[in-house]
Amino acid sequence: MGLDRFSRYVIAFVLLTILPIGLLSTSAPAADAVSSTASESVPPANPIEQALIDIKGDDAALRSQAAAWLIEKGDASLIPKLDEIRAEADRAVRQAIKPVIDLLKNHANLTSEQADTRRSAAADLVGTGRPEAITWLEAAAVKEQVWWVKYTMEESAQLIQLRSDDHAVKLAAIKKLGELRSQNGLSALKDVVEAGTQSGATEQQRVLADSAQASIGQIDSWSWWAGSIETLFRGISLSSILLIMSLGLAIVFGLMGVINMAHGELMMVGAYATFITQQAFIAWFSPEHFDWYFPVALPVAFLSAALFGLVLEATVIRFLYGRLLETLLATWGVSLILMQAARVYFGDLTAVIAPQALRGGAQVMVGVYLPYNRIFIIILSIVCVLGIYFLLFRSNLGVRVRSVTQNRNMSACLGIPTRKVDSYTFAFASGLAGIAGWALTMVGNVDPGLGQNYIVDAFMVVVTGGVGKLAGTIWASLGIGGLNKLIEPVSGAVYGKVFILVGVILFLQWRPQGLFAAKGRNADA
């Protein structure tokens, strides 16, 4: 009964986590499909032709007049013509045309199909400072459905209004920017404050400075929160990477008494399996199926790493059970061999292209941006923990593994094939390393040193967590990952690592056996 209910929970959980992602990805293009407005009333050919001729002319006043006219009435269809003119014109003309082209392009891009293009167009329009852009942005914002793009449009409109000469407009813009918690407006607002606090400032400037000060306060307190949330997210993300790597290590260390220094290289095997799958898809399948390589690579990575593990167990580790330090040295040798083999065969640097669904990220609120690949790894680590929990505590194999851990001889007497359990457990843990390698291709390059970069941290997690306890590994990776990201902004990445080492040593003063120590007769084994 218990098993039944558990599996139902797992299914429910998976559905709850996976479905919203699917929905998101399907709804995104729908939101993108803003009906592109047909260009408004086509002006008579004559004035445009005239303006195009004027802009080429020698008269500077006429040029700027033509440019202004083109900006007001023109649309994106003029860009090729303008480009043509620019290509053969002299410097002064090019300078006159450049803002025209930029504005027209960005104006056209405001109604683009891609949300990202719309957003960057809105952001770019601030730089031009043209008052016409305000109306464009406001019009686009009304129709906009993606909140983050809409936000950028409003923010950009206010930023341009801040440059206006009208006191009331300026004041409104300052207030609005504060309400929007505009990160980009910070420097402009600071300028306003500076202007207002100078000795020769007028009454109006002082009023503006005061309200700008208030807006800056609003923005700052908001960005403190946003920063904390992002730090928290980064901490959890690093923790989940550490966790996903340490799980396999913890299993072989805790349950089998083997220190597997080649664990990092088994991750590397998983990463290269992903890379090979990708290359196979590039070679044999059409580009529109390319993204499928990633799900296909999961079993490939798992199985290839598990196979390596099986061979490793059968050829090296089985001679060394019960001799921890010896397993450490022998597996280190294996890791050297695997690393060099990868270096010779694959060369130094290869990368995996992330599938479309994992590129980019979600802007959850102002100032908080969560990349999809990180979210993916967090979910994956949760799924892995659940899977291991299920396997160890809710399945037949798990019962055997745990009984062999507790008392090898007694288990053998009761008919459990201990040798088989050993090799399956080791292969499974190696497969987990393969999954970790598969996931790591999303956050970094695939290179022969992949395993080495993380292995020391992963061992820190296992040591801190205590041997043989899943909970210890989870808490330790949360602690170390979180602490790392907390310290990093203050001290830099390198000293962050040093602090973590010192922290772990001090922690072991207090708890020499790690967070969750084995108790009783097995404690000193």
Add this chain to the structure above:
Amino acid sequence: MPEQMATQQNSRETLSFYVAGFVLLVVLPLLNVLPGEDSWLYLSDFRLNQFGKFLCFAILALGLDLIWGYCGVLSMGQGVFFGFGAYCMGMYLALQIGKESVYGSELPDFMVWTQVKELPLFWYPFKSFAGALFGGILVPVLFATIFGFLAFRSRIKGVYFAIITQALAFAAWLVFNRNETRLGGTNGLTDFKQLLGYRLSDPSTQRALYIITVLALGATYLFCRWIVASRAGKVLIAIRDSESRVTFSGYTPWMFKLFVFVVAAGLAGLSGMLYVPQVGIITPAQIGVLPSLEVVIWVAVGGRGTLIGAILGAVAVNYGRSVLTNYFPEAWPFILGGLFVVVVTMFPDGLLGMIRKLTDRKKTPTPLIKAEGSTAA
């Protein structure tokens, strides 16, 4: 009977000590000086210098053998202590360059690149040779005392200790790579010109350094033998074989471990100090995780738990490396990895164990390391 065997073994060791000492101290330098360059007996300056380097490594290996082979504590961070010693000597040598440097500045070259205007305070002691000698031993010893005190007192042992020391090596490597530690960053310290007024490029200086290294190795060997033969040495071996029993007999194992860890660190520092003037460069790449582990493999290959084995292993593995990297540069990591696997799984007693097995075939074989399970604890 065992008493007799022990003395027999001892006298054999003494004999080989004298023979090896004679060959290293007298024969090799003479082969370098006396025969003409085309004679087959001639030992080139390069070879002699290389041999001096191997002997430095032998001192490092002796330190690790004390702590790992005799006390059963695997330290994977010996490279850090080696690095401390090497950098102390390197700083002295870098300051001796003086006006001869590329930029003609009193400061070492890398400080000129990184826009350091004044000599950092911690460099001042290394203006004098005595300061460098003192620092090269004192810094690793002090560091090992603090680190070892924290680690051993809280009874971090076995693999836990190995992993922590490996993390130490990793952290040290990261820190030494930084420019703001003012130790030359990734490029390390190099381009040395003179030591106490003698030109380092001069073959006779290198010969003298070689002879000093041999003498230091001899002294280290005698020192280690003295420790191992003393009562404390017996306790060390007892800790290796069963730590709990030692505790129950009323000893405090962690004090002994700390002592031997500090001694090993001091020896590593000494080895680093001798290494730098002979090789002429020290970079963070020589003190990281992998170099620290290579020390372990030297000792394992030679035969842990025997002092001769450590020396033999260091020289043999390094000689093999220098030959093989010449012919098959890409194969060396395969061979090193293979050595780890093969030695650990098949020849836990190393080269010396194999030699003993062959020569002692008539007598009952005496394994050097008995209870394997208990060393792991």
